[in-house]
Amino acid sequence: MDLDVAQVRAFVRTAEELHFGRAAGTVAISQQALSKRIARLESLLGTELFRRGGNSVRLTEAGQRFLLPARQVVAAADAAVAAVVGTDDPLRVDVWGHLFAPMRTLAQVAGRAGELTLGHGRDLPSVTTALLRGDIDAAFGRVHPRCPPALPTASSASSRWMPS
16 A cells, blocks of 8 residues: 555644644645545545544544554655755744734845745644644744743743754
């Protein structure tokens, strides 16, 4: 059985978000395209990976068993691409709230020469999750009391968090 990495990536993002719309945004495709990818993957595997009902999405037992190896597949595919393409990845930055001025400033500084990838401007929980997963490198927004202590902020940053 040959797995399509795009389908597996769509599954992993949806499993992490437990929301088809947000997951579609993280892989930069429409919700309909994401749903079709997952449906094709479920058809290929011969089992449902998600229970969909009303406004809720949750993993089935098969989906729970599939999640860890699926994450490993995505990581291996990303590593394989990086081995060929190189590791000079652009800085990945996102913003929450309506603070788009820092994003424009960064884009100007980077000269739009591929040194910077701008995010989608999501809400604080989505940006926090992306930071903790390593999907983005930095984010701008107002520090919020719900901001996890694992995330350094400009007000709490020491020299070890600043780029060298």
